Amino acid sequence: MSYLIINNQSHKVFNEDINKISAKVQGDILYLDPPYNHRQYATNYHLLETIAKYDNPIIHGKTGLREYQNQKSFYCSKTQVKKTFRDLILKAKVKYIFLSYNNEGLMTLDDIKEIMSSRGKYGYFTKDYHRFKADKSENREYKSNKTVEYLHYVVCS
Ligand SMILES: C[S@@+](CC[C@H](N)C(=O)[O-])C[C@H]1O[C@@H](n2cnc3c(N)ncnc32)[C@H](O)[C@@H]1O
Known part of the structure:
Protein backbone atom coordinates (compact mmCIF):
# COMPACT_ATOMS: atom_id res chain seq x y z
CA MET A 1 0.00 0.00 0.00
CA TYR A 36 15.40 -7.80 -11.43
CA ASN A 37 15.40 -9.67 -14.70
CA HIS A 38 15.81 -9.35 -18.46
CA ARG A 39 12.27 -8.03 -19.10
CA GLN A 40 12.45 -4.44 -20.26
CA TYR A 41 9.84 -2.21 -18.59
CA ALA A 42 9.38 -0.14 -21.74
CA THR A 43 7.58 -3.06 -23.37
CA ASN A 44 5.12 -3.39 -20.47
CA TYR A 45 4.27 0.29 -20.34
CA HIS A 46 4.16 1.07 -24.04
CA LEU A 47 0.45 2.01 -23.97
CA LEU A 48 0.93 4.50 -21.15
CA GLU A 49 4.01 5.86 -22.92
CA THR A 50 2.00 6.44 -26.07
CA ILE A 51 -0.83 8.12 -24.15
CA ALA A 52 1.70 10.40 -22.44
CA LYS A 53 3.56 11.22 -25.65
CA TYR A 54 0.47 11.15 -27.90
CA ASP A 55 2.84 10.75 -30.83
CA ASN A 56 1.13 8.18 -33.09
CA PRO A 57 4.21 5.85 -33.26
CA ILE A 58 4.98 3.16 -35.82
CA ILE A 59 4.23 -0.09 -33.95
CA HIS A 60 5.67 -3.61 -34.24
CA GLY A 61 4.66 -7.22 -33.44
CA LYS A 62 1.39 -8.82 -32.31
CA THR A 63 1.01 -6.58 -29.28
CA GLY A 64 1.82 -3.39 -31.16
CA LEU A 65 5.00 -2.34 -29.36
CA ARG A 66 6.44 1.09 -30.01
CA GLU A 67 10.19 1.49 -30.65
CA TYR A 68 12.05 1.23 -27.30
CA GLN A 69 15.74 0.78 -28.23
CA ASN A 70 16.66 4.10 -26.63
CA GLN A 71 14.83 3.15 -23.40
CA LYS A 72 16.58 -0.18 -22.79
CA SER A 73 17.92 -0.55 -19.26
CA PHE A 74 21.33 -2.02 -18.45
CA TYR A 75 19.72 -3.35 -15.24
CA CYS A 76 17.93 -5.90 -17.50
CA SER A 77 21.15 -7.15 -19.10
CA LYS A 78 23.09 -10.06 -17.58
CA THR A 79 26.32 -8.76 -19.14
C1 LIG B 1 10.80 -2.68 -10.37
S1 LIG B 1 10.31 -1.19 -11.22
C2 LIG B 1 10.15 -0.09 -9.86
C3 LIG B 1 8.90 0.61 -9.85
C4 LIG B 1 8.63 1.54 -8.68
N1 LIG B 1 9.52 1.38 -7.55
C5 LIG B 1 7.22 1.30 -8.24
O1 LIG B 1 7.01 0.62 -7.22
O2 LIG B 1 6.32 1.75 -8.95
C6 LIG B 1 11.83 -0.66 -11.96
C7 LIG B 1 11.77 0.72 -12.59
O3 LIG B 1 13.11 1.15 -12.91
C8 LIG B 1 13.09 1.85 -14.13
N2 LIG B 1 14.48 1.83 -14.65
C9 LIG B 1 15.16 0.82 -15.25
N3 LIG B 1 16.42 1.19 -15.53
C10 LIG B 1 16.56 2.48 -15.11
C11 LIG B 1 17.63 3.41 -15.15
N4 LIG B 1 18.84 3.10 -15.66
N5 LIG B 1 17.43 4.65 -14.64
C12 LIG B 1 16.23 4.98 -14.12
N6 LIG B 1 15.15 4.13 -14.04
C13 LIG B 1 15.34 2.89 -14.55
C14 LIG B 1 12.10 1.06 -14.97
O4 LIG B 1 11.62 1.83 -16.04
C15 LIG B 1 11.00 0.78 -13.91
O5 LIG B 1 10.09 1.83 -13.87
Missing part, protein backbone atom coordinates in the same frame (compact mmCIF):
# COMPACT_ATOMS: atom_id res chain seq x y z
CA SER A 2 1.40 3.41 -0.95
CA TYR A 3 0.28 6.69 0.58
CA LEU A 4 0.46 10.04 -1.11
CA ILE A 5 1.58 12.66 1.38
CA ILE A 6 0.64 16.21 0.46
CA ASN A 7 2.91 18.78 2.14
CA ASN A 8 4.78 22.03 1.60
CA GLN A 9 8.23 20.49 1.23
CA SER A 10 10.10 21.26 -1.97
CA HIS A 11 11.35 18.37 -4.07
CA LYS A 12 12.79 17.57 -7.48
CA VAL A 13 11.74 14.85 -9.91
CA PHE A 14 14.09 13.59 -12.63
CA ASN A 15 13.10 11.63 -15.72
CA GLU A 16 16.60 10.35 -16.54
CA ASP A 17 18.90 7.38 -16.30
CA ILE A 18 19.83 6.97 -12.61
CA ASN A 19 23.49 6.41 -13.48
CA LYS A 20 23.61 9.76 -15.27
CA ILE A 21 22.13 11.80 -12.41
CA SER A 22 23.39 10.09 -9.26
CA ALA A 23 26.69 11.99 -9.09
CA LYS A 24 24.81 15.31 -9.44
CA VAL A 25 22.28 14.72 -6.65
CA GLN A 26 23.06 14.70 -2.92
CA GLY A 27 20.82 13.31 -0.19
CA ASP A 28 20.49 11.19 2.93
CA ILE A 29 18.91 8.08 1.42
CA LEU A 30 19.15 6.45 -1.99
CA TYR A 31 16.40 3.85 -2.37
CA LEU A 32 16.71 1.64 -5.46
CA ASP A 33 14.04 -0.66 -6.89
CA PRO A 34 15.54 -1.61 -10.28
CA PRO A 35 14.31 -4.33 -12.65
CA GLN A 80 25.85 -5.10 -18.08
CA VAL A 81 24.05 -5.14 -14.76
CA LYS A 82 26.98 -5.66 -12.38
CA LYS A 83 29.14 -3.01 -14.01
CA THR A 84 26.23 -0.57 -14.09
CA PHE A 85 25.22 -1.22 -10.46
CA ARG A 86 28.82 -0.87 -9.24
CA ASP A 87 29.16 2.44 -11.09
CA LEU A 88 25.97 3.72 -9.44
CA ILE A 89 26.88 2.59 -5.92
CA LEU A 90 30.38 4.08 -6.13
CA LYS A 91 29.08 7.45 -7.41
CA ALA A 92 26.14 7.93 -5.03
CA LYS A 93 26.48 10.96 -2.71
CA VAL A 94 24.31 9.73 0.14
CA LYS A 95 24.52 8.45 3.74
CA TYR A 96 22.43 5.30 3.29
CA ILE A 97 21.66 3.12 0.26
CA PHE A 98 18.77 0.63 0.15
CA LEU A 99 18.14 -1.87 -2.64
CA SER A 100 15.01 -3.99 -3.18
CA TYR A 101 15.87 -7.13 -5.13
CA ASN A 102 14.78 -10.77 -5.07
CA ASN A 103 16.57 -14.11 -4.98
CA GLU A 104 15.96 -14.74 -8.69
CA GLY A 105 17.51 -11.54 -10.02
CA LEU A 106 20.30 -11.16 -12.57
CA MET A 107 22.74 -10.20 -9.81
CA THR A 108 23.49 -12.83 -7.16
CA LEU A 109 23.46 -12.19 -3.43
CA ASP A 110 27.28 -12.34 -3.49
CA ASP A 111 27.47 -9.78 -6.33
CA ILE A 112 25.31 -7.34 -4.38
CA LYS A 113 27.14 -7.91 -1.11
CA GLU A 114 30.54 -7.39 -2.73
CA ILE A 115 29.47 -4.18 -4.49
CA MET A 116 27.51 -2.56 -1.65
CA SER A 117 29.97 -3.44 1.10
CA SER A 118 32.63 -1.47 -0.79
CA ARG A 119 30.83 1.66 0.56
CA GLY A 120 30.55 0.70 4.25
CA LYS A 121 28.62 -1.46 6.73
CA TYR A 122 26.41 -3.80 4.69
CA GLY A 123 23.41 -5.94 5.68
CA TYR A 124 19.99 -7.09 4.52
CA PHE A 125 16.46 -8.01 5.61
CA THR A 126 14.37 -10.72 3.90
CA LYS A 127 10.72 -11.52 3.40
CA ASP A 128 9.18 -14.62 1.76
CA TYR A 129 6.45 -14.14 -0.83
CA HIS A 130 4.21 -16.51 -2.75
CA ARG A 131 5.16 -16.60 -6.40
CA PHE A 132 3.37 -14.25 -8.75
CA LYS A 133 0.76 -16.39 -10.57
CA ALA A 134 1.60 -15.08 -14.06
CA ASP A 135 4.81 -17.10 -13.98
CA LYS A 136 2.93 -20.40 -13.54
CA SER A 137 3.68 -22.20 -16.79
CA GLU A 138 5.05 -25.62 -17.71
CA ASN A 139 8.38 -24.22 -18.89
CA ARG A 140 8.98 -21.70 -16.15
CA GLU A 141 12.56 -21.30 -15.03
CA TYR A 142 11.81 -21.16 -11.29
CA LYS A 143 9.63 -23.99 -10.02
CA SER A 144 9.46 -22.96 -6.35
CA ASN A 145 6.17 -21.50 -5.12
CA LYS A 146 7.95 -18.92 -3.06
CA THR A 147 10.36 -16.12 -3.76
CA VAL A 148 12.49 -14.20 -1.28
CA GLU A 149 12.51 -10.41 -1.35
CA TYR A 150 15.68 -8.77 -0.05
CA LEU A 151 16.09 -5.27 1.28
CA HIS A 152 19.85 -4.72 1.10
CA TYR A 153 21.39 -1.73 2.84
CA VAL A 154 24.72 -0.05 3.33
CA VAL A 155 25.61 2.64 5.83
CA CYS A 156 28.12 4.64 3.81
CA SER A 157 31.36 5.45 5.60
